[in-house]
Amino acid sequence: MPSFNKSSSPPPIGVFDSGIGGLTVVAELRRALPLERILYLGDTARVPYGGKSAETVTRYSREISDLLLSEGAKMIVVACNTASALAVPTLAPAYPVPMIGVLEPGAAAAVKATRSGRIGVIGTRATIGSEAYSKAINSLNPDLSVTAIACPLLVPLIEEGLFDDEVTKTVLQRYLDPMLSQGIDTLVLGCTHYPLLKKAIRTICGDGIQLVDSAENCAIAVNSLLAAGSGNARGPRLDILLTDSSEGFLRIAEKSLDLKIDSLSVRSVGN
């Protein structure tokens, strides 16, 4: 695999997440914008973010955004719901390029999807604790009812690749039962890891509930933000920087998301 070389490449879309979850956003970006160059940073030295404080997640997000900017990123996609909820509102106004998180597009899609007016949201402890989804949904329509539940065990199960496993199903059922009994008709997958569990979640929820995938809706928002014809004439490229070496990362990227990676390097960030 050739190594990452900044000078020879056009300005990329910078994308970051604490670990592998943001790759679901990369997969959707690739589908929506097949010619773009993407520079992805996975903060695997400090993964996960979902149980950490707003102050710490904001510091990590600033350090990574600075790095992506220094690599020439023309926009920054925060492919992590926890960082989108806790850091984007503070950081976005301070950067000279557009910074777009996964939260607002997901909230807007949920508002559009619901018929019954009852929306469920699942996410990390930090995302749910911030109430960012409830606020974003209710700022668009104050009449909607939002039930949000923190699902802290899902990220570890996904990082282990246990997508279709009895333990994952039991844990999911436990998290989802209370909101299903409240009659939601729309469920926001408020963590970029969760699309990897879509099949298991669909089995538990049944066909009557619409699943809102924040990765997919973020890619749609990025697409409409970029000027037409902004693609890389030399063809698509995916360069990956990780803050710590990580075996599981590549396995999931290649097997579950069918992503072609052009370069992969380990890079220190912040410390």
Next chain:
Amino acid sequence: MPSFNKSSSPPPIGVFDSGIGGLTVVAELRRALPLERILYLGDTARVPYGGKSAETVTRYSREISDLLLSEGAKMIVVACNTASALAVPTLAPAYPVPMIGVLEPGAAAAVKATRSGRIGVIGTRATIGSEAYSKAINSLNPDLSVTAIACPLLVPLIEEGLFDDEVTKTVLQRYLDPMLSQGIDTLVLGCTHYPLLKKAIRTICGDGIQLVDSAENCAIAVNSLLAAGSGNARGPRLDILLTDSSEGFLRIAEKSLDLKIDSLSVRSVGN
């Protein structure tokens, strides 16, 4: 709760872990050395260590040991099996105070305990991948057979407080079955989180298997290393520094381990 004040206190035993697991070592140290002052650092901003590389875990351990030393620590107890396996061999010779990990005492206790010569070890992916337990056990007795299994889901389950839960039991059974069928008579709990699951592990293993608790054996080693009468004349004290605020931390310390905490502060380390 009064805040932590370095100048007014005698030299502490410095203890660190990535998160809450090292508190099981603190609880054993408190039992063995009831008068000592303990200064504990939990690296909750970068927790967990168990899936990270030797290079990253060594860098984190060095930053924390430097901080404990600057706070006057008279010895450093590495209350984390991952850091004991990956960082202590490199770092210990470089420090002016004794640095003691949990791995060597646990390995020695397992060698002493086995009758059948078949020892099982459970730990994080990084600890098991390093083969540090197998090497330590076989350096004491090359005839012993060691079966080591990585149990990456146990730390997240413990951090969620699911000590007595069906999901935890199912996951444990899955990890332990292969080594039970190999006829081990001794099982090393090779992660300082695991003593919190002792009851569930005991139920699955039955009474025929000796559980070796690395926390307990580390406290015995620290006790024999410290000169008699080294206790703090002003009575015991436990000061805690965390690198990120953490609710779950206090809950587990107080409820599950019955530890009295004299001060708790958040402190940045390394970055």
